[in-house]
Amino acid sequence: MVNHRINGIAISKGIVIGKAKLLDFDKDQKQLRDIKTYDADVEKAKFMIAKIALINDSKRIIEKYKHKEKIKTIIESELMFLQDEELTYRIYELISEGNRCEQAIESFFSEYISLVSLNDNNLSKVKINDIQFLKHKLIQEINDVENDYSGVNDKIIITSLLDTDEILKIHENGALGFATEFGSNLSHSSIISRSLNIPAVFGVNQLLGLVKDEDEIIIDGFLGEIIINPDEKTRFLYQEKKQLADEEIKSYLDYKEVHIKNDFGGKIRFYSNINNIIDLENTLINNADGVGLVRTENLVNEIEEIFDQDIQFEIYNRIAESIYPKTVTFRLFDFGYDKLNLNDEKENNPALGLRGIRYLLKNKHILETQLIALIKSSVNGNVKILIPMVTQKEEVIELNKLISKVSKELDIQIPKVGTMIETPAAAALIKQIIKESDFISIGTNDLMQYYFAADRNNDHVKEYLNYQDKSFIKLLTKINKVCKKNNKELIICGQIASEEDSLIHLVNNGFQNFSVIPTRILFLKKKLLK
Amino acid sequence: MIEFEVSVVNRAGLHTRPAATLVKLTSKYKSEIFIEKDGMRINGKSIIGVMTLAAEMGSTLNFEVNGVDENEMALEIKELFKSGFGEPL
Numbered sequence: 001m002v003n004h005r006i007n008g009i010a011i012s013k014g015i016v017i018g019k020a021k022l023l024d025f026d027k028d029q030k031q032l033r034d035i036k037t038y039d040a041d042v043e044k045a046k047f048m049i050a051k052i053a054l055i056n057d058s059k060r061i062i063e064k065y066k067h068k069e070k071i072k073t074i075i076e077s078e079l080m081f082l083q084d085e086e087l088t089y090r091i092y093e094l095i096s097e098g099n100r101c102e103q104a105i106e107s108f109f110s111e112y113i114s115l116v117s118l119n120d121n122n123l124s125k126v127k128i129n130d131i132q133f134l135k136h137k138l139i140q141e142i143n144d145v146e147n148d149y150s151g152v153n154d155k156i157i158i159t160s161l162l163d164t165d166e167i168l169k170i171h172e173n174g175a176l177g178f179a180t181e182f183g184s185n186l187s188h189s190s191i192i193s194r195s196l197n198i199p200a201v202f203g204v205n206q207l208l209g210l211v212k213d214e215d216e217i218i219i220d221g222f223l224g225e226i227i228i229n230p231d232e233k234t235r236f237l238y239q240e241k242k243q244l245a246d247e248e249i250k251s252y253l254d255y256k257e258v259h260i261k262n263d264f265g266g267k268i269r270f271y272s273n274i275n276n277i278i279d280l281e282n283t284l285i286n287n288a289d290g291v292g293l294v295r296t297e298n299l300v301n302e303i304e305e306i307f308d309q310d311i312q313f314e315i316y317n318r319i320a321e322s323i324y325p326k327t328v329t330f331r332l333f334d335f336g337y338d339k340l341n342l343n344d345e346k347e348n349n350p351a352l353g354l355r356g357i358r359y360l361l362k363n364k365h366i367l368e369t370q371l372i373a374l375i376k377s378s379v380n381g382n383v384k385i386l387i388p389m390v391t392q393k394e395e396v397i398e399l400n401k402l403i404s405k406v407s408k409e410l411d412i413q414i415p416k417v418g419t420m421i422e423t424p425a426a427a428a429l430i431k432q433i434i435k436e437s438d439f440i441s442i443g444t445n446d447l448m449q450y451y452f453a454a455d456r457n458n459d460h461v462k463e464y465l466n467y468q469d470k471s472f473i474k475l476l477t478k479i480n481k482v483c484k485k486n487n488k489e490l491i492i493c494g495q496i497a498s499e500e501d502s503l504i505h506l507v508n509n510g511f512q513n514f515s516v517i518p519t520r521i522l523f524l525k526k527k528l529l530k
Numbered sequence: 531m532i533e534f535e536v537s538v539v540n541r542a543g544l545h546t547r548p549a550a551t552l553v554k555l556t557s558k559y560k561s562e563i564f565i566e567k568d569g570m571r572i573n574g575k576s577i578i579g580v581m582t583l584a585a586e587m588g589s590t591l592n593f594e595v596n597g598v599d600e601n602e603m604a605l606e607i608k609e610l611f612k613s614g615f616g617e618p619l
Contacts, residue, residue: 073546080554081577084577084578087578112578342541
């Protein structure tokens, strides 16, 4: 296989080029055991012992987390799975057919997964991941051996899944980077990888089947891509990219502590946009002035989390605590349109459909769950709430009422509530909306598409979306004036703030607060100072 | 023997948690239970079986319960599905 590229999830930044070392502990063990003779009763006993050990494990965890409903139910379902007679029955059947215990487990789970996939729906991928964890647990339990970390020095580790312990050991033993078949960017493993600065890509489909020991591997932790056996040209390109990336990062670091003022002596502030935990870390690394926009709908990993207050609180609180004493602005779920769309009926025109606050006001249980989680995380006073897709001042008034009601019930001070101006209607109503809002954020990407009636995802009408259009800048300037007059903060979000030309234009027109992707901040500071 | 139909009304469908809730319920009873969806028939006391159905919102499941406490079991199953497993509808 030459120059084969596969995508995964970008977990930890950096580029690394090196030789592969496969660490599939399950498979290593299988090969060892292949030498021995096969005895069906021994294989069945091995399965039974592993199963009982895991059942006892599960029971202990359930006892430990009996007050944490979510964890408890997940482990309980695992326990039921292990205790299910069909599992033991089928595994025994497979062993009797001549399979070893591990092979039987592998076959059982692949049969099971293909059955679930047959009844395909959008949740099955999540389910399959959960099931894979159980398979790993079983196989690891059966092998019951100390993992061998010799031979990882100067290698790129290719494996199915890594826990935090394994990452630390691999790092101590001198590995350059790693790629895994499973894993997510919210896991503890991903956080450890980033704090160790090891380039890493998780979630690479079929990885173990594609890579052999000693294959040459490039890991691109920026794009979340791995390249197997790169050709001469690709390797050269990546060596250059690696050098540039290393140098570039160094040159921007000088701007971390630099503060910029406009011609009138006003402070220019750069806030960050956050979609995930990586963005949060980058916010801290790049010394943003705060978080200007958390797209909360992107933090949702599974559909169940939309309804789960505890999970939401945990992640909101983590963000609020990490950024303290700076502030963080959480935009309420903006479901619908090109984001996570929960609408039952297909909409002919989702951009003009049930999205943002419109959806939330029609699904109050989702809104209330989110508000409780947000307000709980606002105890330190650095959390602000932003309302998306407003077209009427009544929407803002209704939200304010709801937020103050929930705050009172929780006995927490009411957080600041702002309005996102992203529709021409809201822009036109700014003088009324400002009275109901503690701050304003302009979602320029949407405001522009609605203003010019040009779909921002349609290449054919791209030329209609002009960042420097005079009438559009005039509209923004009008909003800015109203905010200044009322002494309310205004933040500009969207692509317009990320492009150096349009940013300079905005700064010259008196705008001071911008929210951009965190890795762009130092670059923009450098450009503004030039 | 009782046969009946239920619809999955909770938005997230019959994912892990509802599947576990259903199996917990069915396991309490002595009666046998089979669930059928799109030609696939599974034992309603097996979580592996229930999860294999991967029933999403709006899908219909056919139940067949048979035994001494079939009436109570059928009643409780219907209630459980109607309530959307306590999840938002």
